[in-house]
Amino acid sequence: MEIxxxxxxxxxxxxxxxxxxxxxxxxxxxxxxxxxxAGAKEWYSAQAKQSTVYVKTGKTDSVLISREPLWDSLKxxxxxxxxxxxxxxxxxxxxxxTKKEGFLNLVISYSETQKEFxxxxxxxxxxxDTVKLNAAQLYQMAFPKRExxxxxxxxxxxxxAKGSSLQLPKTNTSGRVTMSTCMHHYWVEKYWxxxxxxxxxxTYLYSTGCGxxxxxxxxxxxxxxxxGAPVPSPAPRDITVNTTDTCITKTVVAxxxxxxxxxxxxxxxxxxxxxxxxxxxxxxxxxxxxxxxNGSFLLDSYGNKIPKPxxxxxxxxxxxxxxxxxxLGIDYHKNTSKESLIASLIHEVVHAxxxxxxxxxxxxxxxxxxxxxxxLVPMAKYLNGSFGIPMDDALSLAxxxxxxxxxxxxxxxxxxxxVMRDGQATYSITxxxxxxxxxxxxxxxxxxxxxxxKKGIKICD
Amino acid sequence: xRLVKSIFVCLVFFVFEAKSQISPxxxxxxxxxxxxxxISIVNLKDSIATYTGAVEVRIFSKGKTQxxxxxxxxxxxxxxxxxxxxxxxKSIDFSSLMKxxxxxxxxxxxxxxxxxxxxxxxxxRQVSLSSLPSLFENFYGSFSLNNNRRLNRLYLKxxxxxxxxxxxx
Numbered sequence: 182m183e184i185x186x187x188x189x190x191x192x193x194x195x196x197x198x199x200x201x202x203x204x205x206x207x208x209x210x211x212x213x214x215x216x217x218x219a220g221a222k223e224w225y226s227a228q229a230k231q232s233t234v235y236v237k238t239g240k241t242d243s244v245l246i247s248r249e250p251l252w253d254s255l256k257x258x259x260x261x262x263x264x265x266x267x268x269x270x271x272x273x274x275x276x277x278x279t280k281k282e283g284f285l286n287l288v289i290s291y292s293e294t295q296k297e298f299x300x301x302x303x304x305x306x307x308x309x310d311t312v313k314l315n316a317a318q319l320y321q322m323a324f325p326k327r328e329x330x331x332x333x334x335x336x337x338x339x340x341x342a343k344g345s346s347l348q349l350p351k352t353n354t355s356g357r358v359t360m361s362t363c364m365h366h367y368w369v370e371k372y373w374x375x376x377x378x379x380x381x382x383x384t385y386l387y388s389t390g391c392g393x394x395x396x397x398x399x400x401x402x403x404x405x406x407x408x409g410a411p412v413p414s415p416a417p418r419d420i421t422v423n424t425t426d427t428c429i430t431k432t433v434v435a436x437x438x439x440x441x442x443x444x445x446x447x448x449x450x451x452x453x454x455x456x457x458x459x460x461x462x463x464x465x466x467x468x469x470x471x472x473x474x475n476g477s478f479l480l481d482s483y484g485n486k487i488p489k490p491x492x493x494x495x496x497x498x499x500x501x502x503x504x505x506x507x508x509l510g511i512d513y514h515k516n517t518s519k520e521s522l523i524a525s526l527i528h529e530v531v532h533a534x535x536x537x538x539x540x541x542x543x544x545x546x547x548x549x550x551x552x553x554x555x556x557l558v559p560m561a562k563y564l565n566g567s568f569g570i571p572m573d574d575a576l577s578l579a580x581x582x583x584x585x586x587x588x589x590x591x592x593x594x595x596x597x598x599x600v601m602r603d604g605q606a607t608y609s610i611t612x613x614x615x616x617x618x619x620x621x622x623x624x625x626x627x628x629x630x631x632x633x634x635k636k637g638i639k640i641c642d
Numbered sequence: 643x644r645l646v647k648s649i650f651v652c653l654v655f656f657v658f659e660a661k662s663q664i665s666p667x668x669x670x671x672x673x674x675x676x677x678x679x680x681i682s683i684v685n686l687k688d689s690i691a692t693y694t695g696a697v698e699v700r701i702f703s704k705g706k707t708q709x710x711x712x713x714x715x716x717x718x719x720x721x722x723x724x725x726x727x728x729x730x731x732k733s734i735d736f737s738s739l740m741k742x743x744x745x746x747x748x749x750x751x752x753x754x755x756x757x758x759x760x761x762x763x764x765x766x767r768q769v770s771l772s773s774l775p776s777l778f779e780n781f782y783g784s785f786s787l788n789n790n791r792r793l794n795r796l797y798l799k800x801x802x803x804x805x806x807x808x809x810x811x
Contacts, residue, residue: 499683500801
């Protein structure tokens with residue numbers, strides 16, 4: 182009985198202590214919702230467990246970077262959209278590893294609907310000491326596109342973010358010094374799910390031995406993928422760009438990012454592919470050539486293999502997730518136009534779309550007849566909307582991908598008129614015009630017969 | 643004072659326990675979504691239309707310790723699953739599934755149906771009747787079993803993969 186009574190007393194005491202401490206914290210946080218702060222901290226801790234950070238030199242050396250938020254020095258703000266902002270200095274070995282001075286700050290933007298965090302690795306930048314920024318300025322640097330902190334009247338335009346904010350490496354090779362001791366150092370964040378790296382993000386930090394000895398700030402010699410930098414890719418999406426050729430990557434990434442500004446069926450298909458978590462599209466590039474049915478290469482009259490513009494393969498459903506691989510031909514698109522490359526990309530996207538909409542993958546052959554019948558005008562409109570090229574040119578590019586269709590092969594007459602309808606609009610083009618108009622986009626820019634490259638934008642521009 | 647300490651330790655322990663253990667549903671969802679990440683059909687041959695196999699996870703539990711063994715019953719699994727699936731399965735905390743049992747077997751059936759519309763050998767896309775018994779047997783996991791352990795066997799929802807291996811130009 183006495184034990185029971187003691188237990189009740191102790192329990193009441195513990196409860197009182199807990200209540201007292203809760204109230205005490207409330208006071209020091211100036212009535213900020215303590216639960217929300219705790220929620221944000223807990224959320225970040227869970228996120229941090231699923232990611233690791235390294236400083237990497239090229240593709241080889243890497244040093245694990247520690248990140249321990251100093252929660253005692255936490256500063257809280259409220260953003261204009263009412264989301265809670267937490268700014269916390271982080272104890273790290275980053276500056277010890279890089280032998281530089283600076284600060285690492287964690288900025289968390291937390292609301293019911295949107296939760297994000299950024300780590301700002303700020304190096305002292307010569308004379309301009311940009312490390313002494315207040316919490317509101319750090320928030321603005323971490324989330325530059327967001328609205329300002331409520332009631333804040335700071336002019337953030339004066340903040341020198343160059344060299345201290347996170348930025349993707351540029352692929353500009355001009356002025357690059359290729360000294361053997363030149364080393365580029367990157368901040369690499371890896372995100373893990375169930376022991377597997379699902380996303381890796383590289384941010385250029387600084388270079389050493391590249392002509393700016395001892396400089397603690399990024400030089401203008403932005404490294405290229407050849408130097409070990411990854412090709413720039415958009416944020417993790419359900420369309421993954423795994424291409425290796427810099428020009429192809431640049432064009433594909435730009436097209437995917439611009440897709441939101443394009444209207445029509447084709448753009449909607451890409452939007453769906455990119456947003457739907459049950460769809461994964463992987464885009465690769467490679468040396469791909471036409472083959473005979475027996476697997477041997479198809480050869481031209483000179484005995485050369487014939488490059489392919491693109492192919493869609495491995496269209497599959499894995500445990501309810503639709504997946505497809507798209508490969509763009511490196512040889513075919515070398516020195517050609519962006520329009521030609523994107524025409525190839527959307528053609529393969531349509532193949533993937535036909536697989537996705539098929540009732541049964543095993544009993545449905547998606548082919549060029551269906552594309553010729555239903556998708557040429559949407560594809561042409563997409564090219565017209567993306568690049569502003571004339572509809573005739575866009576239709577020619579779309580048709581060139583289905584030259585094996587019965588409709589196309591049905592006539593050898595160059596004056597044969599193809600008529601396509603899209604709602605109220607009708608488009609017509611002759612077969613001769615199709616060949617002439619599309620060819621100019623596909624001809625290599627280094628081909629002597631391609632005088633002045635009058636059609637399209639060069640793939641690497 | 644000693645009593646206070648004991649109660650406090652107990653409270654902390656129970657709170658920690660409650661948070662660290664994931665529910666049975668979460669364990670199964672983790673297996674399902676996690677294994678899918680290790681599937682790769684790149685090395686799969688086109689000519690055979692159907693493949694089956696099963697992964698068996700044997701969990702031995704003693705107190706707080708958990709020993710896990712992972713087996714596959716078909717070469718097809720080596721083709722379709724990245725070898726990292728084994729450490730992945732071994733990293734899972736199965737304690738919520740164990741209850742008070744000291745042994746549990748999980749069987750995860752995996753099937754793959756492949757076709758190629760341009761492969762002349764595969765135009766019919768039919769499975770031979772004679773291959774069906776072994777396909778079914780593989781699907782349910784024909785592992786050598788002994789003693790009463792088979793009573794603690796749990797079959798999970800099968801992982802099904804359908805793939806069109808046709809290369810579309």
